[in-house]
Amino acid sequence: MGLGEMSQTRLRAWLACMIWTLAGVGFMLTSFSGGGPSELDTDSMRHVTGAAALGFGFVGYWLALWFTRQRKGGPPVSDERDLQIVARANQATLVVVLVGIFVLTIGLWTVYEPEGQVPVGWMWFLAYGSAILAYVTSSVTILILDWRMGGHG
Amino acid sequence: MGEGVIKNQIRRLRFEHGEMTQQELAERAGCTRQTIGALEQGGYVPSLALAFRIARVFGVGVGVGVEDVFEFEP
Numbered sequence: 001m002g003l004g005e006m007s008q009t010r011l012r013a014w015l016a017c018m019i020w021t022l023a024g025v026g027f028m029l030t031s032f033s034g035g036g037p038s039e040l041d042t043d044s045m046r047h048v049t050g051a052a053a054l055g056f057g058f059v060g061y062w063l064a065l066w067f068t069r070q071r072k073g074g075p076p077v078s079d080e081r082d083l084q085i086v087a088r089a090n091q092a093t094l095v096v097v098l099v100g101i102f103v104l105t106i107g108l109w110t111v112y113e114p115e116g117q118v119p120v121g122w123m124w125f126l127a128y129g130s131a132i133l134a135y136v137t138s139s140v141t142i143l144i145l146d147w148r149m150g151g152h153g
Numbered sequence: 154m155g156e157g158v159i160k161n162q163i164r165r166l167r168f169e170h171g172e173m174t175q176q177e178l179a180e181r182a183g184c185t186r187q188t189i190g191a192l193e194q195g196g197y198v199p200s201l202a203l204a205f206r207i208a209r210v211f212g213v214g215v216g217v218g219v220e221d222v223f224e225f226e227p
Contacts, residue, residue, distance in 0.1 A: 007187040075176070079184040080200050081191060146187075150196020 008068050008077035010146050015064035017139035023057030024132045031125055040121030054128050089141035096137045101130055157227045164193045166211045182206045
């Protein structure tokens with residue numbers, strides 16, 4: 001199936017999945033190099049690289065939205081089925097991100113409870129990571145739902 | 154109690170209407186080609202509004218109603 005054969009929703013989901021997976025890999029490599037996420041705030045180079053990965057994700061995603069926008073006078077590129085897919089994907093994404101944050105924060109609490117404080121670097125990791133997780137989960141869920149709702153016809 | 158199944162005759166009606174393409178039907182009904190494909194495969198149940206718009210495309214001048222396109226099987 002060519003790019004022109006895809007609906008706007010599916011094309012955007014593929015692009016978002018690729019862009020945010022790349023951003024996520026870059027962010028994870030940055031976070032877990034050196035002293036790990038706990039020292040992310042004290043290492044300015046890694047801090048900037050992590051922010052650059054997130055920036056790449058947002059700029060790339062914005063460009064993907066712009067290039068796949070509805071053209072004036074063109075045929076409809078999305079409809080009620082796409083709205084239903086995106087709505088259901090958003091519900092799933094909310095749950096996945098909440099569970100992800102819950103698991104990480106409980107893990108941090110368990111590990112750092114004896115010390116009485118959590119390194120700030122982990123908060124940066126949580127903030128950046130939850131944004132990336134949300135976009136990756138959303139795009140993957142859209143692709144799965146699109147397939148399950150007859151999107152291969 | 155089961156929810157039932159909504160079947161449709163879109164594929165047959167397209168071919169009976171001059172082998173209308175999915176894209177052509179989609180443009181006339183105001184939806185995407187992918188939605189027409191999904192409907193034909195039974196992977197998607199349309200809203201009432203879209204069902205009426207699709208029936209209207211097939212029904213112009215030949216008296217086809219929404220019940221001739223969509224069928225509810227309990």
